[in-house]
Amino acid sequence: MALFITFEGGEGCGKSTQAKALWRKLIQLGISAELTHEPGGTALGKELRHLLKRKRRDYLSPEAELLLFAASRAQLIDEVIKPGLQKGKVVICDRFADSTVTYQGYGRGIDLATIKAINERATAGIKPHLTILLDMPADKGLSRKQAGHHDRFESEEIGFHQKVRNGYLELAAQEPARWMVVDATLPRNQLKALIWNKVNLLLQESRQL
Ligand code: TMP
DSSP states (O other): OOEEEEEEESTTSOHHHHHHHHHHHHHHTTOOEEEEESSOSSHHHHHHHHHHHSOOSSOOOHHHHHHHHHHHHHHHIIIIIHHHHHTTOEEEEESOHHHHIIIIIIITOOOHHHHHHHHHHHHTTOOOSEEEEEEOOHHHHHHTSOTTOOOTTTTSOHHHHHHHHHHHHHHHHHOTTTEEEEETTSOHHHHHHHHHHHHHHHHHHHHHO
């Protein structure tokens, strides 16, 4: 019953809260599940997360940024995601390869074919069965972040975040069977219920296979 579920969205959309809530629900029901996140989720990933998020005095080129995210992902696939799926677990990942398409592709402007090829290599071809997009206007999400504590991405101008949001909506429209788009401005518990209904359905379908 291995299932790979990813959560995606812009800054302040509440995806980490929803990913954790889903993981808790599965554990409560006795379903073997693992929660991880990107960048991070491994010792190497944690170091790369720090390098990528911290505001730098020196310049980090878009290509270097892209490859650091890919390195973190390759390690996470090898250490956590692949073994989890092989054990038949439900693996939940807070951000995955689609974040690279939207942030480094739509946001930074790196061509999408290059990103696709690098993602393919870093993920070893592993794709989510379901991707949940917590969609909300970029300014609304950013305003949820604590003033004065913005990291390198949160500090980007609003236009960057609007491009990221549009990128997500385009990806979801291109592959509607994989994506579930939810209105992230809905109350937390309502979102939780919507997401659980979808995952429960997927679990039932996978049991019948
Ligand atoms: P978060 O985990 O708190 O959302 O922070 C991760 C940040 O890194 C967020 O601003 C999105 C960004 N990011 C990318 O730009 N590309 C990626 O591939 C991933 C996984 C994250």
